[in-house]
Structure formats: C-alpha cells, structure tokens
Amino acid sequence: MGMVRVLVVGAGLAGLACALEATTLGHHVVVLERSSRIGGRGTTQNLDEFPMGYGPHLFLKKGPFHDLVRKLSRVKLAATPLRLHRTELIGQGIVRPSEDIKTALTNKRILRDANHEHPLVEGCQFLASWGGQANELRYTGLQKSQLMVSNEGWAGMVGRLAAALDEVGVFIECGPEVQRIEQGKVFLTDGRDIETDVIVLACGPSAAKKIAGTMDEQRSKDLFSPLKRISASFIEVGLDSKSLSGKHAVIDTQNKYIVLDYRAIQPRLGREGSHLSALAIGGLESDPGETRYATANERLDALKSFLDKRASGWQDHVIQQSEQSKITLHDAGTSRIPQLAMADVGVLFAGAWVEGEHILADGAVNSGRLAGRTIAAAKR
Ligand SMILES: Cc1cc2nc3c(=O)[nH]c(=O)nc-3n(C[C@H](O)[C@H](O)[C@H](O)COP(=O)(O)OP(=O)(O)OC[C@H]3O[C@@H](n4cnc5c(N)ncnc54)[C@H](O)[C@@H]3O)c2cc1C
Known part of the structure; x- marks a missing residue:
C-alpha cells in the first residue's frame, strides 16, 4: 500500500493514537486540534505541583492506553493501584476490610459471583465503569488491583504520546478548527483549506456529527442518533489536610458520586495533604435515566455537599481547586457507531463512541489505533 495523506481532526487520545499508528505504517499524517493544547479530556495541567485534571482518571493496567504508552517509552511508567481494602461504598462499608478477614473473604466471593443486583457488585461496577455501561475488563481489573493512578498524571502519559509523535515528525497544529469537508478538501474556520486522502474524525461525537453532516446531513443525523451521552460534574482540590482519612475512594452508588484521594493512592505524589478528585454522574435532563437535577450547577453543588459530609472541613484547606459543572464523561451509551460507517x-x-470492546480512554485509544490501521479502507 502506498503512502496516503491522512488528516486527523482532534488531538485527544483517539487522535494521537491514530496518528501514531498511521505514521508507523508509512502514511503522511497531519493532526489539527481546535484548542490550545493536546490531550483533550484525557489530560491534566500542572498548577504549581498539583496536576489538576478533568476529574478523576484511572487507567486499566495493560489496557490499550497503558499498552501504547508503555510501548513508546524507554522510561518505565510508575503507577499505583486503587485498592479495595481502602475503598468505601456508602451503605456497605469498606469493600475488603483488612481487619475483618471474614467479611473481606465473603465480599471477595460476592464480587466474583457478580450478581448484578447485589449492592456491593453494583457499587464496584459503578466505580469500574464510571457509571457507564458495565465493562467486564474494568470490573475484574478493579478486583485485581489493576485500575491505576499514574504517578505523572495523565498529562505525563499524553506527553509521552506527544514526544513519540514529535520524534517521527508528525505535525500537530493547535488552534485551527475544522468546519466542513467538501470533495476531499477540509475547510477550517480560519479560511484555509487542506487537501487530503483520508480524514479521521477523532473530535468527539458532536463535532464529528456536525462535520460529517457537511458532507451528507441526513446520513450523519441517522448515524449519530442512537448515541446517548452521559455528562458529569467534577471538582478537584489540593488540600493541606488529610480529608478522606486515608481512604483511596468513597463511592455513593445511589446518588452517583465518586471521590478519590490521589495522594492516598500514591503517597509519593507530593507533600502532605490530599488531592481529592470527585465526580457526580448523570441526572440532568439530557442524560439517560432519571432526572435528578434542574441544572448542572445544582449537580455540582450537590457534589460539594457530599464532600462536606465525607471530607468534612475540606473547604478550609483548599490550596488548589478546579471544577466544571458539565463535561461529557461517556460519549456513548449502549449503542455505538461503526468506525467505517462513512469510509x-x-x-x-x-x-470511545465508536464500536469496540473497550470503554472510556481505552475505547478512544483502541479505536484510534484501529483507524490508523484501516486507512487504506477509507481511501476514496
Ligand atoms: C471527568 C472525566 C473522568 C474520566 N475518567 C476516566 C477514567 O477514569 N478512565 C478512563 O479511561 N477514561 C476516563 N474518562 C474518559 C476519557 O477522558 C475519554 O474517553 C477520552 O479522553 C476521550 O478521548 P477522545 O480523543 O475520544 O476525545 P477528546 O478527549 O474529547 O478529544 C477530542 C479533541 O478534538 C478537539 N476538537 C473538537 N472539535 C474539533 C474541530 N472541529 N476541529 C479540531 N479539533 C476539534 C477537541 O478540542 C479535543 O481536544 C473521563 C472523562 C471525564 C470527562
């Protein structure tokens, strides 16, 4: 197969993974990213020594994202797992209490049997899949201590992908926004146009729907209509106190809250204190399921009240804080879109909204790599 000109729209995990794969196969790749930085939702920014992210992030050990990062780097990636003996499910207690071997063993068996109606199973599935569609790989991963926190934050992991792309000479341009496609030409909002053979839309489903719609509106509408996005509110705080009393995570399955303490999971992350990352999932009118909040701000406030109860006094100890009332957590519900639907x-x-066995970041990376390998199928 000869060299194909590939234009990747979006420098999130899916776009970066695709660019790497396609370049490795000898194609000529350009990546265009609308925002000023790469990484999309899967990254962090460093505020002083706190790597502030877009809410809590755990990666699956040896999943597609971790695999790709490991393969690229000479320097070993240090990471620490979330542990069930330090995870509390509200109403159920610690999942595997170390001081109560009998309960720990009983719970272990319950989790292995995976009866979905059991509150312990429900809670762990909720935690493993971040409130999205249950995912076997992540659920068993959680039980085997394979859901990890990276010691360098997701920014470090994204940085390794970026470094690898830089090494092979892939050009990533930040700033331009892709607006429409017409006869193999991509038009940017700044007036420029670029000729290409294959376009990979790795820009999230709403932008992908819009851009694909400029080629064939009805087709794009039909194609994207089954997607059901799940949104979340998050808050991240660096505190100078230990607020979750050493716990790695506290989960409220019923109200769909998750709070992690990165610092408890990985003590080497920095000085004393804690780094809480909390998430409230779904519950808006636009989310699937029951509507529990009138606005996204109401959801964010509810999450803060939850923190008030679980990490009492946290507001008096804040060193760094970032929050957002609405961000897309899951790009798709039960149904997803075929990668080749418009090939x-x-x-x-x-x-992560493209068909595949993985979810979240792993879904994004895996579909990105597959897209890179399938370039020839899409050459017009
Ligand atoms: C709060 C939160 C917690 C999460 N926790 C986890 C977790 O624990 N584990 C896990 O595996 N995953 C987690 N995820 C999911 C994970 O972050 C995403 O699945 C993944 O980052 C999606 O990658 P992506 O490349 O598909 O999309 P994105 O990261 O959204 O990237 C799309 C990129 O395209 C760009 N773009 C959009 N439109 C255009 C345009 N017209 N032209 C040019 N560029 C454009 C955007 O600026 C963006 O950079 C979480 C997500 C959130 C929000």
Missing part, C-alpha cells in the same frame, strides 16, 4: 467517502471515526 466510502474517505472518513473514519475514532473515539
């Missing part, structure tokens, strides 16, 4: 017009899709 006949030279367009491939990549993201």
Whole structure:
C-alpha cells in the first residue's frame, strides 16, 4: 500500500493514537486540534505541583492506553493501584476490610459471583465503569488491583504520546478548527483549506456529527442518533489536610458520586495533604435515566455537599481547586457507531463512541489505533 495523506481532526487520545499508528505504517499524517493544547479530556495541567485534571482518571493496567504508552517509552511508567481494602461504598462499608478477614473473604466471593443486583457488585461496577455501561475488563481489573493512578498524571502519559509523535515528525497544529469537508478538501474556520486522502474524525461525537453532516446531513443525523451521552460534574482540590482519612475512594452508588484521594493512592505524589478528585454522574435532563437535577450547577453543588459530609472541613484547606459543572464523561451509551460507517467517502471515526470492546480512554485509544490501521479502507 502506498503512502496516503491522512488528516486527523482532534488531538485527544483517539487522535494521537491514530496518528501514531498511521505514521508507523508509512502514511503522511497531519493532526489539527481546535484548542490550545493536546490531550483533550484525557489530560491534566500542572498548577504549581498539583496536576489538576478533568476529574478523576484511572487507567486499566495493560489496557490499550497503558499498552501504547508503555510501548513508546524507554522510561518505565510508575503507577499505583486503587485498592479495595481502602475503598468505601456508602451503605456497605469498606469493600475488603483488612481487619475483618471474614467479611473481606465473603465480599471477595460476592464480587466474583457478580450478581448484578447485589449492592456491593453494583457499587464496584459503578466505580469500574464510571457509571457507564458495565465493562467486564474494568470490573475484574478493579478486583485485581489493576485500575491505576499514574504517578505523572495523565498529562505525563499524553506527553509521552506527544514526544513519540514529535520524534517521527508528525505535525500537530493547535488552534485551527475544522468546519466542513467538501470533495476531499477540509475547510477550517480560519479560511484555509487542506487537501487530503483520508480524514479521521477523532473530535468527539458532536463535532464529528456536525462535520460529517457537511458532507451528507441526513446520513450523519441517522448515524449519530442512537448515541446517548452521559455528562458529569467534577471538582478537584489540593488540600493541606488529610480529608478522606486515608481512604483511596468513597463511592455513593445511589446518588452517583465518586471521590478519590490521589495522594492516598500514591503517597509519593507530593507533600502532605490530599488531592481529592470527585465526580457526580448523570441526572440532568439530557442524560439517560432519571432526572435528578434542574441544572448542572445544582449537580455540582450537590457534589460539594457530599464532600462536606465525607471530607468534612475540606473547604478550609483548599490550596488548589478546579471544577466544571458539565463535561461529557461517556460519549456513548449502549449503542455505538461503526468506525467505517462513512469510509466510502474517505472518513473514519475514532473515539470511545465508536464500536469496540473497550470503554472510556481505552475505547478512544483502541479505536484510534484501529483507524490508523484501516486507512487504506477509507481511501476514496
Ligand atoms: C471527568 C472525566 C473522568 C474520566 N475518567 C476516566 C477514567 O477514569 N478512565 C478512563 O479511561 N477514561 C476516563 N474518562 C474518559 C476519557 O477522558 C475519554 O474517553 C477520552 O479522553 C476521550 O478521548 P477522545 O480523543 O475520544 O476525545 P477528546 O478527549 O474529547 O478529544 C477530542 C479533541 O478534538 C478537539 N476538537 C473538537 N472539535 C474539533 C474541530 N472541529 N476541529 C479540531 N479539533 C476539534 C477537541 O478540542 C479535543 O481536544 C473521563 C472523562 C471525564 C470527562
């Protein structure tokens, strides 16, 4: 197969993974990213020594994201697992209490049997899949201490992908926004146009739907209609106190709250104190399921009240804080979109909303790599 010109829209995990794969196969790749930085939702920014992220992030050990990062780097990636003997499910207590071997063993068996109606199983599935569609790989991963926190934050992991791309000479341009596609030409909002053979839309489903719609509106509408996004509110705080009393995580399955203490999971992350990352999932009118909040701000406030109860006094100890009332957590519910649905017009899709066995970041990376390997199928 000869060299194909590939234009990747979006420098999130899906776009970066696709660019790496396609370049390795000898294609000529350009990545365009609308925002000023790469990484999309899967990254962190360093505020002083706190790597502030977009809410809590755990990666699956040896999952597609971790695998790719490991493969690229000469320096070993240090990471620490979330542990069930330091995880509390509200109403159930610590999942595997170390001081109560009998309960720990009983709970272990309950989790292995995976009866979905058991509150312990429900809580762990909720934690493993971040309130999305249950995922076997992550659920068993959680039980085997394979859901990890990276010691360098997700920014470090994204940085390794970026460094690898830089090494092979892939050009990532931050700033331009892709607006429409017409006869193999991509038009940017700044007035420029770029000619290409294959376009990979790795820009999240709403932008992908819009851009694909400029080629064929009805087709794009039909294609994207089954997607059901799940949104979340998050708050991240660096505190100079230990607020979760050493616990790695506290989960409220019923109200769909998750709070992690990165510092408890990975003590080497920095000085004394804690780094709480909390998430309230779903519950808006636009989310699937029951509506529990009138606005996203109301959800964020409810999450703060939850923290008031679980990490009392946290507000008096804040060193750094970042929050957002609404961000897309899951790009798709139970149904997803085939990667090759528009391959006949030279367009491939990549993201966690594309069909595949993985979810979240692993879904994004895996579909990105597959897109990179499938370039030839889309060449018009
Ligand atoms: C709060 C939160 C917690 C999460 N926790 C976890 C977790 O614990 N584990 C896990 O595995 N995953 C987690 N995820 C999910 C994970 O972050 C995402 O699945 C993954 O980052 C999605 O990658 P992506 O490349 O598909 O999309 P994105 O990261 O959204 O990247 C899309 C990129 O495209 C760009 N773009 C959009 N439109 C255009 C345009 N028109 N032109 C050019 N560029 C454009 C955007 O700026 C963006 O950079 C979490 C997500 C959130 C929000």
